[in-house]
Amino acid sequence: MKNIKSNSIMESFGMKEMDVEELMQISGGEEESCGVWIGCRVKCTCNGSTYITCPSKRILECTSWGMAL
């Protein structure tokens, strides 16, 4: 099989996978509990976005059109 264009689902939505610790290191943010998603959310201090995690504790990174809460 030849991958002509191979994206993960999240990549295709302009999001990048990273774990909570990695994101918090980059963002300088803090982890918060979340009422709407199983898992948590992380406040980011670099661009004002809030990142939400998926149930498996992976991060869906916000883009300007992304998943900012």
Added chain:
Amino acid sequence: MFVSKRILFFKSKENGYMLFCGNSNSFYQIDDENVSVIQKMIDTGKEDELPEEIRTEFIKSGVLLKESDEEFYNRLKFSSYLTRFSKNHLSLTIAPSMACNFKCVYCYEGSKVKNVTMTQEVMDGVIEFIKKSECKALSITWYGGEPLCAWDKILEFNKKIEELNLKSFTQDIVTNGSLLDEEKINFIYDKKFTNMQITLDGNEEIHNASRPMKNGGNSFQTIMSKLDLVYKLFKDQNKKIPVSIRVNISEKNANCYYDLYKDISMKYGDLFYIYPAFVTKSDDSDCHASTCLSFEKEAEFILRLSNEKGISTDKLFPAHNKLVGCGAQRINNYVISPNGDLHKCWEDISDKNKCVGNVLTGYRDNNNINYSFIVDSTGFEIEECKNCLFVYSCMGGCPRFRMNNETAGKIINPVCVNIKNNPEEFLETFYKMQKNQKCCC
């Protein structure tokens, strides 16, 4: 695992079997030896006979989902709503003036607008509006009229916005390009504008006929001289300025796109991004309606351009997936006219009935315009979109077109992506262009 239904598995004309997955816009050429096992996976909904390498790739790209298509759809719908109602990011399209030095024959702002330029009171109102929004990130598109007619306003806005110390501020501009000079070009570069869109309507003769200058000047040559200036300033500096040249395409000029593309590319290399944009109509009585290409002819144009001329366009393959189809579908997204009126869509900037408030007098969405854009006209709510291969890429298309079509009870402008017309041919053409490394996607 669930085998997603949002896939297209087909035998191409010249390049064997191919598989496209709309959940991630992934695209594969399938070796003959794996065709039967993939066909079986689709027929039975079971993936247990897939080679491990393919199974892993299919899980990554969403050919295989951990949940049903419907559950996945609902997950994205939920995320889309979060994004639509997010207040963190404020997107404004600001027309600092409706003055323009062009008199384009098709201008939808037309005779309804006067040459109003933003007063100091309205400018202060816009800044207050930004402050009150408590946004953390701000993006502005400078629009008009011709925004460069009010360059001093853009400079003043920049100064005042910088004083707000927002965590993120980005800007871009839609301009006819004719008023560019060295100072403006350098400002646009220094302030890291994400895009400067300049429009051409075809070759010199056609362009000048549809986008004449009010002073009788040669509009095409004026724009070219400004592109020369941008080229001169940047060609030796190894700097890239994000200029995109939008070429409006209709029956009148479809045949000359190739020559125009070739001329600009030969002159300026890859400094500018050139792309075709199909002309749309406001309604069937629009005097330019008869020159618009049909949906089928648009598809033919895209394919012919690739197959016969070797020029790829970003319409050949689905655009990046997204959670919101149009900025107007976000609550914190407004178009601001020079008198401070707030609108949702650029094309409504002169329509008082589509006004949702004013930066000085506040929010008053008498006609429930926000609801129509944000909730009622997105792909998630429409049955045809729900089952479409490309829904996550197009998200229901232009909400304004959708609303206008519904009001008219017929299709005035198509809302679907061109690839939907003939996905197999588009995808195989995309593959061939990629193989020849001519694809811009």
